[in-house]
Amino acid sequence: MNALHDSATMLRRNLRHALRYPALTIATIATPILMLLLFVGVFGNALGTGVGGPSKDDYIGYVAPGIILMAVASGCMVTSVSVCVDMTEGIVSRFRTMPIARSSLLTGHVAGSMIQTLLSTFAVVLVAVAMGFRTNGTVLDWLGAIGLLTMLTFALTWLAVVMGLVAKNPEGASNSPLLVQFLPFLGSAIVPPESMPAGVRWFAEYQPFTPVIETLRGLLMGTPVGRDAWISVAWCAGIAVVSYVLAKRLFNRAR
Amino acid sequence: MTNSVEQTAIHVAGLRKAFGDKVVLDGLDLDVRRGTVFSLLGPNGAGKTTTVQILSTLIGADAGDVRVAGCDLARDPEGVRRAIGVTGQYSAVDGLLTGRENLIMMADLHRLGRAAGRRAADELLERFDLAEAGRKQAAAYSGGMRRKLDLAMTLIGGPRIIFLDEPTTGLDPRSRRTMWGIIRELVRGGVTVFLTTQYLDEADQLADRVAVLDGGRLVADGTPDELKRLVPGGHVRLRFADLASLDAAARALGTRTRDDEALTLQVPSDGGVRALRELLGRLDAHSIEVDELSVHTPDLDDVFLALTGRPENEAAPA
Incomplete structure (x- = not known):
């Protein structure tokens, strides 16, 4: 109960930060939207042919789930910067000398970042739809996709918290997540x-993002999902538990 | 909450702390009575901040027995946290929030409730002359304003023991006096204050007891007056035009501490007007011309030189 109350206070603090300093949030929304414009609008024809569809209209169906996932990845990673900034400032020492739930600072960060990431991901989905992305998913499929993205957001945000705690300064904290942001490529x-x-192919097939992207594609585009759903859930749960601990x-x- | 009748707010025995092989605290003992100001005095790196960090549950000690507000630090850190407030050396305010939002956040963490929290925040802003600034983001505050907001945030939970780690370092003289006024007011309200400072005059102004920390140990402990009596640094320095005048003055004043090269003489004195008048009177009586006169009151340097017995100390008259 105390932990919940304290986490809510910390969440309010983090949401205020996002409003007062929106540059980070805007960057995390803008990056995937630019990717979408780039890969569909500019490279769409060539890539579409390579992937097997005849035009860029088909390619958007292939790439949009991938970009949506990138939106999640880049959104979560901002948390590492905000956690690191907090740790280098006196305010955390103050919190530590107060009779409050210790982990509330971190849970406040995670909750705040999840709200932001899910909102920015929603914005990316809207842009994709505006650009011609059409799904044949049912309401149930969409709910499944939202559930999957939420799990992934939760796992990656805790991972970002770890990176923020490990980093010596905010610059470092903004560099290490680049690895994660690059992985979907x-x-x-x-x-x-x-x-x-x-070699790359072997890596691409076994790295965690691929089953998540394939599951998302399956849910939204009706491609076969198979084992990928369970592999995705296992990856998310694994990353979340290890990162949290x-x-x-x-x-x-x-x- | 523990509210024992014992009069000791903070009890420390045999406190030790080392970072790697660098020993920072080497068996510290101290007692702070309730409702008093205790000042830990020391140069940079003496271990003052480390002491505050340990006593305020921020870092662990290697050895030692510590009780704060009747709670054992090692076994009941939560109990300690409920009783204390800390204003550290580096400002612990949230720069992106306004002053008022910072205070309300603290009120929320202390479970004051919405209405009571807001009331307490506004009262503190008023009391610390921050009512106007309370609507601005703390990042835009001056050093003095940040420090005041920092202290206000510490006070909102109604702590019984307050740790102030160099609360006026880097403040201009006016902000410094304001801070002193606030601290005095707190003590009148029954709060115990544990203050660290590099400034002897600050300890002199505020503290009931002063302890001097050097190399991880207490080298002196007493009231400010007791401490100053240990410091023989107060003197008047006279400079003469030539060796003859210096000789004459040395004979007239019976002082041994002379510097033939600089043509100066050190005369022990409290630097008061009466003492100066008497000193100049004696020089006049012997028709000795003084080129330059300067008054040196005891400062922290003198305390340390005196207490640690370093060479400079030998020059001071006993």
Whole structure:
């Protein structure tokens, strides 16, 4: 109960930060939208042919789920910067000397970031639809997709918290997440792994983003999902649990 | 909440802390009575901040027995946290929030309730002369305003013991006096204050007891007056035009601490007007011309030189 009350206070603080300093939020929405414009509007014809569809109208059906996932990834990663900024300032020391739930600072960050990421992902979906993205998913499929994206957001946000706690300064905290943001490119986000060279292809097939993208595609575009759904859930749960445990330990240890 | 009748707010025995192989606190003992101001005095790196960080549950100690507000620090840190408030050396305010929002956040964390929290925030803003600034983001505040907001945030939970780690370092003289006024007012309200400072005059102004920390140990402990008596640094420095005048003055005043190269003489004195008048009178009586006169009151340097027995100390008259 206390933890919930304190986390809610911290969440209000984080949402205020997002409103007062919207540059980060805007960047996380703008990046995937630019990707969408770039990959569909500029490279769409060539990539579409490569992927097997005749035109860029078909390609948007392939790439949009990938870009939506990138929106989630880049949204979550902002958390590492805000956590790191907090840790380098005196306010966290103040919180630590107060009789409040220790983890509330982190849960406040995670809750705030999840709200922001899900909103910015929604914006990206809207742009994709405006650009001609059409799904044949049912309401149930959409609910499944929202559930999957929420799980992924939760897992990646905790991972970002760990990165923020590990980083020595905000610059470092904004660099390490680039790896995670780059991963979807080496998966099935833009082009199918089958088209990649052998080594990269092996990596692309087994890295966590690929099953999530494939599940999302399955739900929204009606392609076969198969085992990918369960592999996705397992990856999300695994990343979330490991990151959460690490984050708590790092936070309690830090200085 | 523990509200024991014992008169000790903070009890520390044998406190030790090392970072790697650098020993910061080497067996610290101290007692702070309830409702008093205790000042821990020391140069940079003496271990003042480390002491505050340990006593305020921020970092752990390697060894030692510590009780704060009757709670054992090692076994009941939550109990300690319920009783204390901390204003650290580096401002612990949220720059993106306004002053008022910062205070309301603290009120929420202390479970004051919505209406009571807002009332308390507005009262504190009024009391610290921040009512106008309360609507602005704290990032735009001056150093003095930030420090005041910081202290207001510490006070909103009604702590019984307050740790102030160098609360006036970097403040201009006016903000400094304002801060002193606020601290005095707190103590009148029954709060215990644990204050660290580099400034002897600050300890002199505020503290009931002063302890001097050097190299992780207390080298002196007493009232400000007791401490100053340990410091033989107060003197008047006279400079003469030539060696003859210096010789004459040294004979007339019977002082041994002379510097033939600089043509100066150090005369022990409290630097008061009466003492100066008497000193100049004696020089006049012997028709000795003084080129330059300067008064040196004891400062922290003198305290440390005196207490740690470093070479400079030998020059001071016993």
